[in-house]
Amino acid sequence: MKKALLLISIALLMVSVMFGAESVKIGVAFPMTGGIAAFGQMTLNGVKVAQSLYPTVLGKKIELIVADNRSDKTEAANVVSRLIDYNHVVAIIGEIASSHSLAGGSIAEKKHVPMLSPASTNPLVTQGKHYVFRACFIDxxxxxxxxxxxxxxxxxxxxxxxxxxxxxxxxxxxxxxxxxxxxxxxxxxxxxxxxxxxxxxxxxxxxxxxxxxxxxxxxxxxxxxxxxxxxxxxxxxxxxxxxxxxxxxxxxxxxxxxxxxxxxxxHFNADAPFTKIGKEFVAKYKEMYKESPSALAALGFDAYLLLRNAIQRANSTNPEKIAEALRNTKHFEGATGYITIDKYGNTIKSAVVNVVKNGKFTYVTTINP
Amino acid sequence: MSHLAQNLINGTLLGGLYALIAIGYTMVYGILRLINFAHGDILMWGVYFALYMVIALSMPWWLGFIVGIVLAGLLGFSVEKVAYRPLRNAPRISALITAIGISFFLESLAVVVFGGIPKSFNIYPKFFNKIVIFNHLRIQMLTFFILGVTFVLLFGVLWLLYRTKTGTAMRAIATDIPTTSLMGANVDNIISLTFIIGSMLAATSGIMWAMRYPQVQPYMGFVPGLKAFIAAVIGGIGSVPGAVVGGFILGMTEILVVGFFPNLAGYRDVFAYVILIVLLMFRPTGIFTVYSEQKV
Structure with missing residues (x-):
């Protein structure tokens, strides 16, 4: 009995090691609990839609490791350290609030692991950093x-x-x-x-x-x-x-x-998507979650695709090379528009204005840069 | 002028809420000499209980509130039994640290059970949100309700402590546990009862808090708990009328500081601590001094 258990556990271990080698680990540092937990959950939904459409890169499975920063600045830095040192991720999608990205970004910068924020709009987030990028416009x-x-x-x-x-x-x-x-x-x-x-x-x-x-x-x-x-x-x-x-x-x-x-x-309104892939995203999101996607879901979707695209172009899972490829993103078609990352790690895109009308988020207008 | 009057009304509402939370806090301390840091978290659980009774079991709102308060009492009972009773004879610092541990435990458990996303507490009648307009001053109906509940509970707790046999036993425990037990009082039961009542008070105040700020989430009890602790210390911890006075002083100051110096609004919490420090410099035992001698 004991021997059988031992054999099974060794077999399991080997299988997990084999699969481990076959997957590309991407960290996700979001607020899943606390004050702005809804942001984390909405963005993660978008990331998951992207993963279900494009689950692999360079022939390997993409494995997402989600870490919760509890809507807390200190914890935001801790989870980035943990993802890099303990989980050995090759890149990080996160964080959402700008103050969290500032805290987490300085760790990613020090450890030379690219971090791509879906939604941090404060200009300071990427300023003077070579490994921090964003998928959204700036403030x-x-x-x-x-x-x-x-x-x-x-x-x-x-x-x-x-x-x-x-x-x-x-x-x-x-x-x-x-x-x-x-x-x-x-x-x-x-x-x-x-x-x-x-x-x-x-x-x-x-x-x-x-x-x-x-x-x-x-x-x-x-x-x-x-x-x-x-x-x-x-x-x-x-x-x-x-x-x-x-x-x-x-x-x-x-x-x-x-x-x-x-x-x-x-950044986005599901009733007026900017691009073709934006329409695909809305359709797939509605199929998976039975509701219309939010702007943050669209940004999460784009962040995943940007990162996957960068890994493909780098043809490597080396964090340095991924960062290099991210820096050279040109006219990438995402759900929230065409994304070009400039030398500061920022993107330039159109903005929409919505209003709450009878309890619904309703599209008002689009304003271009 | 009308600004000042409106701010006094705002301050009364906030102060009333602090006072309400501080009553339960100070009662437990007054009897057990335990700073129950989990008070704010039992408050939060009470709100969730009430919310789920109404949403999931479709009880009428008032019944949901009552059941929520009773369940919070049971939670307080279990917490005392599991966490505090084994440490009754341990040094006070151990009980204090356990209280902090319980606080974290209850918060994290709530994240697991209820999820981290804030929930809405729109389960009470719209009547409480009605605005009474009086000479350009706008008063929310809830204000009267909160003040009413605060004073009913203040006198209720005072009556319990000073006019009943149980209350006499509670006050006796505060001075000397072994002697009280020699006098024939069942110390375990009395302490359990103290926790049940303290937790029910926490849940009551939590529900009032959620009616004013209808955002229910696992960390919602932390700040009100901290503020109520400050209110209780200002008033003289252990003194029930002191807690009420301290609550009103704290709420009124927070509102008036912001009202007069809007630029400082981001730092309003600083003022809560500044009042506390200044007051403790001049009156180290708070406004209402209760027990002048400590047992050794």
């Missing part, structure tokens, strides 16, 4: 789109801008919006909060005293949902404008009726 552009939209479409003259002081994403985006909105002749008042805050009544009381035409909140959905509720309770009926951090089903679930009239800039 100077996103802030510009929001300012143009507030000025031309919402006809706003006065805006109150809320900034989440602990999120690099929010601080950056708020500043880019303010720069462009004031250049167009708009007037701006500022309010502050931090991730995890639940009560915004004091800031909102102050903000509503300024009689804003729009409230711009470049933050994440948990706070936007609560803020919208409290603003409506304090009598605000005007529009909100947010960044891509607003899009998650939880925005509507938690915000209820209060989030109707929340506009947000984003």
């Amino acid at each position: 100077p552009f996103q802030g510009h789109v929001a300012a143009v939209f507030a000025h031309n479409y919402l006809k706003a003259k006065t805006a109150v801008v809320f900034t989440d002081v602990v999120q690099d994403y929010s601080v950056g985006l708020a500043n880019f919006f303010i720069k462009d909105f004031t250049a167009m002749g708009g007037k701006v008042y500022r309010e502050f909060y931090q991730s995890g805050d639940q009560d915004f009544s004091a800031q909102l009381t102050d903000a509503l005293g300024k009689h804003p035409d729009v409230i711009y909140v470049p933050g994440y959905y948990p706070e936007i949902a609560l803020m919208a509720r409290q603003a409506r309770q304090l009598g605000y009926t005007g529009p909100f404008l947010a960044g891509d951090g607003a899009e998650a089903p939880e925005l509507v679930k938690i915000g209820g009726d209060a989030v109707n009239g929340v506009y947000y800039t984003s």
Whole structure:
């Protein structure tokens, strides 16, 4: 009996070693729990759709190793170390929040393993780094789109801008919006909060005293949902404008009726895909998950394909060579548009504006760079 | 002027919530001398229990709330039995560290059981969200409800502690466990009961919290628990009226600081700690000093 068990376990071990050698390990560092858990889960869905369509590279199976950063900055750095040192991944897809990518990116940079963020839009994420890339546009552009939209479409003259002081994403985006909105002749008042805050009544009381035409909140959905509720309770009926951090089903679930009239800039809308592969993605996603994909799912999908494409072009699973190939990505067709990675690791793409209407994310317009 | 008045109303609501959570916190400490760091997590479990009773078992909201509170009481009972009872005679630091461990355990267990994605707590009647407009001031109906519950529970706990036999036993345990047991009181049962009541208070306050901030997730109890602890210390930990006063002071300060200095809003938590430090410098035992002598 004992001998049989031993034989079986040795056999299993050998099989796993054989398969281990045959697979390409890619780390996925996402927030799967905590405040922005919905982002991790949505993006991972997109990654999985890409994996089910294109499961292999260079004739080997792609193995995804998912690590949860618990929506925490410190943990964001830890999981990247773990994926590289313990799991020996050849590349990492992650992270999502810009502050997490900054923490994790510095580790990947030090260890010379390419890290491709699907959705971190803050310019600092890739600045001065050779191994950190992204699949999305950056915030100077996103802030510009929001300012143009507030000025031309919402006809706003006065805006109150809320900034989440602990999120690099929010601080950056708020500043880019303010720069462009004031250049167009708009007037701006500022309010502050931090991730995890639940009560915004004091800031909102102050903000509503300024009689804003729009409230711009470049933050994440948990706070936007609560803020919208409290603003409506304090009598605000005007529009909100947010960044891509607003899009998650939880925005509507938690915000209820209060989030109707929340506009947000984003990367993708399933009703208006930019490319042919975008349409394929939407079809496959609907088949797998019985719902329309979010922008983050599309970015996760693109990140996987970008990485797979880079490994193919490098014709190697050596992290250095993959990074080199990623840096030379030109006019790659993804679900969120044609992606060219510039020498800074950034991409330039169109943005869409969506709005929450009767609890649904509805397409409003596309704004090109 | 109307800004100030509106902020006072906002502050009353937030302070009322802190006070409510702090009542349970301070009661357990007052009797057992244990800083129950898991209080915020039992609060979170209570909210999940209530939520699932209403969503999964389609109970009416009020019944779901009651069952949720009772289940949280049972959870508190088990936690005491499994984690704290074996350490009753160990040094106090061991119990404190166990409490932190229990806190992590309950959070992680909730992630496994309920998932990490925040859930909505929109299961109560819309009535509580109604706004009363009074001279341009906007007051949420929930505010009155929270204040009502806070004062009912404040007087309920005081009545229990000072007007019943069980309460007398609880206060006796606070001073000296072996002697209390010599007097014929069943110490184990009394301590279990303390935990059950403390946990039910936590769940009640958690449900109120979720009605105001309807975002339920496994780490939701951490910050309210911490703030309630500060409120309890400000008021003089162990003193139930002190916890209520401390809660209102803390909530009001947080709102008014932001109201007057909007630029500092991102650092509001700093003020909670600054008040605590300053107060402890002048009154090391908090506003309401309870037990002047410590048992040795």
